[in-house]
Amino acid sequence: MDFNILSWLIWVPVAGALVIVALPRDKKDVIKWVAASFTGLQLIFAIVLWMNFDKDFVGFQFMEKAAWIPSFNITYMLGVDGLSLPMVLLTALLSFLCVFVSWNIDKALKGYFSLFLLLDAGMMGVFVSLDFFLFYIFWEVMLLPMYFLIGIWGGPQREYAAIKFFLYTLFGSVLMLIAILALYFTCGRTFNMIELMATAPTALDTLSWWGFSGMKVVWILLFIGFAIKVPIFPFHTWLPLAHVEAPTAVSVILAGVLLKMGTYGLLRINFPMIPDGTVWFAGALAVLALINIIWGALCALAQTDLKKMVAYSSINHMGYVMLGMAAVVAAGAQHGSNSAAAQLGMNGAVLQMFNHGTITAMLFILVGVIYDRAHHRNIDGFGGLASKTPIYAGVVALAFFAGLGLPGLSGFISEAIIFLGAFPVYRTIVMISTLGILLNAAYFLWSYQRIFLGKLNEKYADLPEINGRELFTLVPLAVLVVLLGVYPSPIIDVMKTTMANIIELVQVSPLMIMP
Amino acid sequence: MGNIQSISYFLPELMVIATVVVALIADLVYSDRNSYKVGYLVIAGLVVASFTLWLSLPEETTPIFLNTIVVDPFSRIFKFVFLLATFIVVLMSMNSDELKGVRTGEYYTLMAAMVLGMSLMASSVDLIMVYLSIEIVSIISFILAGYLRAQVRSNEAALKYVIYGAFSSGLMLYGLSLLYGLTGTTKLFQLSGSISSLGPGSNLTLTVSTILMLAGFGYKVAIVPFHFWTPDVYEGAPTPVTAYLSVAPKAAGFALLIRFFNTLFGTGQPLNSPVWQAMEGVPWQDILMVLAAVTMTVGNLVAIQQKNIKRLLAYSSIAHAGYILMGVPVLSQEGVYAIVFYIIVYLFMQLGAFSLAIVVSNRYGTEIIEEYSGIGWKSPYLGFFMAVFMFSLTGIPPTAGFIGKMYLFAALINGGSQFYWLAIIGVLNSVISLYYYMRVVKVMYFQGGREKDLYVPGGMSAAIVLAMAIPSIYFGVRWSFLADWVNSSLKFFIAGF
Known part of the structure; x- marks a missing residue:
């Protein structure tokens, strides 16, 4: 294909950032519309990509490859498969909507939107890179705009939140760098992910780190790098702070896209490249998933700050993703070669990644809406708002119900198939983690009741209703939440083949075959 | 002769x-x-x-x-x-x-x-x-x-x-x-x-x-x-x-x-x-490895407490000496290659940071980091390039500092399992250094406000900063030229790398 659509996806926002830098800084509307049009263009490319995507093709599509640093065998290689496509769509959609979420930003608009577009480019780059080195570059490049976006445009504790976020993620990624280099040298000096998927599963057997199996050490190093992003307990403490201090649009991107990079990395790198490690760790992953689910829900229940509550709910929701991923071992002989369960779990995981992206984006946007009006987010500081702002209350109800997994909305479908997939393997864990659903319902409904029901708080007697621009950012997400709640096939069809392929790659592990 | x-x-x-x-x-x-x-x-x-x-x-x-x-x-x-x-x-x-x-x-x-x-x-x-x-x-x-x-x-x-x-x-x-x-x-x-x-x-x-x-x-x-x-x-x-x-x-x-x-x-x-091997009996490799680890850790930990930009860069240069020293005990082509590459990259970012400190001291009369507040807004030129040098010194892509570090770690990883611990200490030190380098960026951007007229340094100072910043970024994106040159300079050590 002559038209390098993936390169366009990455470089269109970069071009937008350059255009914005060149604009005079008092042309505020022009800057906003430039940002909107470049992310809009990116969204169009993403939709075109989706429409031309061959669902039944095993492997990567729309591949691009160019030499970069031949002496170190680094290439510029891009491609998408059923795992990355949903993430590309999510990134493009949320980036576009977040431009409108940021419409009220007043401080240093030019810097804000150029950094935002660079962040967008970095995220896109992570999802479409097939060269491990390129992947790492994008992974790190993303940190820079994020650091400034939180640190300059964030809330009162923004400086602390920004550096904490930066230190945590850099800590994870430098460990990842060690793992990447170890893979590079043990697998014949290549960063090519497709080659690594073929050679790494056996090549790592020869590696030994101080008597430990090198395979396990590399797996753990990569895992820590990704776990911090997800974030998996006990690496989660940066998240509530960063999410709460970040401006609304950046919280949306953080929760909607950045967290998915952790699970994406595990599925893209750890699962196919080091299947032995994956099988070895799967049980622990399920336990960590359970901790995330329960711990996240309990913390959310304890919050009085609405945004913090939503932030903790992300930890809970990412727990389901991990639980689905851990179900991959169901395909092994010791679990009765239950490929169907593995497939359910893995599909559920990716679907949950997508759904959480849309649901949590809605939640953060809605928190931003009320914060813009009331200038605080204290759950107990409101009361009876439903009578003043019925439309807002309605949208919040939809988002909260989606968040707690009400049947008919998208969150339910993904959580349900994750449980179905994981149940044959991790019976106890699944049974306990359903408790998480109950807790979800508790904190969502309880906070809804405190904010919207009961007697109207007189302070907010003339609270303005949600406006058109805000609705415009919410409606596409709400439509997706409802649509995928009744008809999830558009996303599941895209990923099915790829997930089956990843399961097969994990299945070759000798640990899977031994009963 | x-x-x-x-x-x-x-x-x-x-x-x-x-x-x-x-x-x-x-x-x-x-x-x-x-x-x-x-x-x-x-x-x-x-x-x-x-x-x-x-x-x-x-x-x-x-x-x-x-x-x-x-x-x-x-x-x-x-x-x-x-x-x-x-x-x-x-x-x-x-x-x-x-x-x-x-x-x-x-x-x-x-x-x-x-x-x-x-x-x-x-x-x-x-x-x-x-x-x-x-x-x-x-x-x-x-x-x-x-x-x-x-x-x-x-x-x-x-x-x-x-x-x-x-x-x-x-x-x-x-x-x-x-x-x-x-x-x-x-x-x-x-x-x-x-x-x-x-x-x-x-x-x-x-x-x-x-x-x-x-x-x-x-x-x-x-x-x-x-x-x-x-x-x-x-x-x-x-x-x-x-x-x-x-x-x-x-x-x-x-x-x-x-x-x-x-x-x-x-x-x-x-x-x-063709093959170098450590001499039996003299533990100079171990001595150097320990010195490298101690050097970068001490340099970084003490740099955290510095308030003066010159002292900060001084201690951080100790840490950089520690990073570079990691390449010596590996005793391989990769090790020497990484050292030479890193020194060249280090020249640009370190001199760049110092030339900026001079411009700031000429204009704002201070060497204290806390008094850098708002420079990112008062003079986007200074702020942006200082941020570039700080990122490069930390070793974050897409800057040249990252590539230099990457080669050092690659040499260690390829050197064998006795060097892994040093590589891990090395990367953790990068994380520590992030903290104090980012403090400079933080003060410049997260504090202070904008002034009416923006300051742009005069001809020669601006040119020096630019001349240091361009390689610091360029070699982070395309470094084939530098890699080939360094490589050919080591030909006499071992053919081909």
């Missing part, structure tokens, strides 16, 4: 010597007010020297001057580093307010003379020559550090420097004399042959000698625990001198360190032997 034939190989150094002589005479002619013009002469001389160096393309190791120094591609790339660093620092000095009102003719002359000393350091293969070249560089450094005679800080810096320098030189001399006593020769190539036939009985003496010599080299490159002079000297010396000391003599020290250890403790064969 005899003295007369050697001269034709010595042309770049002769050009530097000629520059020193011309500058000295010119300084006698110029009045106080015009003394700074010597700087232009020095710049011209450095350009000519670079040109002659560029024309000389040594294919292999040629010993000259009765086998006391060698001419080879390895020393050539280092000579370029010295010439470039000096060139930039001379320009920086001409734009620094600190040196206004002082007669600077001698200052520039001394810098040119220092290039000669460093070139000899990078190419000496004789113990006497090693010592002499180190002393040339040290003594000039003392004078440069104390150049602001009217300032107490500067005098204190010079005096501290002299005392530490004399002490460590003494230790090194003792180490060298032990080596001579064991083997009866001062020639490095003969030494390595004799050492390998000494037998295990001398291992203890060799180890002691190694540690003593390390004191001398370690002092030059500021390795913990020989680093105590660094912060005070760096803070007290004029800022351009600090920038110079933190880059050029350090590079020379590493050139010497690499050549010395790889020749002496290789398999007893010359540098082009």
Whole structure:
């Protein structure tokens, strides 16, 4: 294909950032519309990509490859498969909507939107890179705009939140760098992910780190790098702070896209490249998933700050993703070669990644809406708002119900198939983690009741209703939440083949075959 | 090779010597007010020297001057580093307010003379020559550090420097004399042959000698625990001198360190032997690994507490010495490659950060980091490039600093499992360094507000900053050119990498 659509996806926002830098800084509307049009263009490319995507093709599509640093065998290689496509769509959609979420930003608009577009480019780059080195570059490049976006445009504790976020993620990624280099040298000096998927599963057997199996050490190093992003307990403490201090649009991107990079990395790198490690760790992953689910829900229940509550709910929701991923071992002989369960779990995981992206984006946007009006987010500081702002209350109800997994909305479908997939393997864990659903319902409904029901708080007697621009950012997400709640096939069809392929790659592990 | 034939190989150094002589005479002619013009002469001389160096393309190791120094591609790339660093620092000095009102003719002359000393350091293969070249560089450094005679800080810096320098030189001399006593020769190539036939009985003496010599080299490159002079000297010396000391003599020290250890403790064969192996019985690899780990950790941890930008960069330069030192004990082509690559990249980012500190000090009159508040808004030019240098020094893509670090870690990982722990300590140190580098960025961007008129530095200062920033970014995205050049400079070590 002559038209390098993936390169366009990455470089269109970069071009937008350059255009914005060149604009005079008092042309505020022009800057906003430039940002909107470049992310809009990116969204169009993403939709075109989706429409031309061959669902039944095993492997990567729309591949691009160019030499970069031949002496170190680094290439510029891009491609998408059923795992990355949903993430590309999510990134493009949320980036576009977040431009409108940021419409009220007043401080240093030019810097804000150029950094935002660079962040967008970095995220896109992570999802479409097939060269491990390129992947790492994008992974790190993303940190820079994020650091400034939180640190300059964030809330009162923004400086602390920004550096904490930066230190945590850099800590994870430098460990990842060690793992990447170890893979590079043990697998014949290549960063090519497709080659690594073929050679790494056996090549790592020869590696030994101080008597430990090198395979396990590399797996753990990569895992820590990704776990911090997800974030998996006990690496989660940066998240509530960063999410709460970040401006609304950046919280949306953080929760909607950045967290998915952790699970994406595990599925893209750890699962196919080091299947032995994956099988070895799967049980622990399920336990960590359970901790995330329960711990996240309990913390959310304890919050009085609405945004913090939503932030903790992300930890809970990412727990389901991990639980689905851990179900991959169901395909092994010791679990009765239950490929169907593995497939359910893995599909559920990716679907949950997508759904959480849309649901949590809605939640953060809605928190931003009320914060813009009331200038605080204290759950107990409101009361009876439903009578003043019925439309807002309605949208919040939809988002909260989606968040707690009400049947008919998208969150339910993904959580349900994750449980179905994981149940044959991790019976106890699944049974306990359903408790998480109950807790979800508790904190969502309880906070809804405190904010919207009961007697109207007189302070907010003339609270303005949600406006058109805000609705415009919410409606596409709400439509997706409802649509995928009744008809999830558009996303599941895209990923099915790829997930089956990843399961097969994990299945070759000798640990899977031994009963 | 005899003295007369050697001269034709010595042309770049002769050009530097000629520059020193011309500058000295010119300084006698110029009045106080015009003394700074010597700087232009020095710049011209450095350009000519670079040109002659560029024309000389040594294919292999040629010993000259009765086998006391060698001419080879390895020393050539280092000579370029010295010439470039000096060139930039001379320009920086001409734009620094600190040196206004002082007669600077001698200052520039001394810098040119220092290039000669460093070139000899990078190419000496004789113990006497090693010592002499180190002393040339040290003594000039003392004078440069104390150049602001009217300032107490500067005098204190010079005096501290002299005392530490004399002490460590003494230790090194003792180490060298032990080596001579064991083997009866001062020639490095003969030494390595004799050492390998000494037998295990001398291992203890060799180890002691190694540690003593390390004191001398370690002092030059500021390795913990020989680093105590660094912060005070760096803070007290004029800022351009600090920038110079933190880059050029350090590079020379590493050139010497690499050549010395790889020749002496290789398999007893010359540098082009296909496989290097650590000599049995002398734990110099372990010593260097521990020193590297301690150096970067101490440098970084102490840098966190610094409030003055010069002291921050001083301690961080200790940490960088630790990173670079990781490449020495690996004893492989990759290790040396990574060191040379890192030194070149380090030159750009470190000199860039210092040149920015000079511009800030000229304009806002402060070296205190807290007083940098809002510079990112008051002068986007300064803020942006400072951020670039800080990111590059931390080692975050897409900057050159990341690529340099990546090569170092790659050399360690490829070196074998005994180096993994060092690689992990190295990457964790990058995380620590992020904290204090980002503090500078934080103060510049997260605090303070915008002013009506934005400050853009004047012509030459802006050009120096830009000239340092472009490679710091460019080599982070496309570094094939640099990689190939470094690679070809090491051809004589091992063919192909």
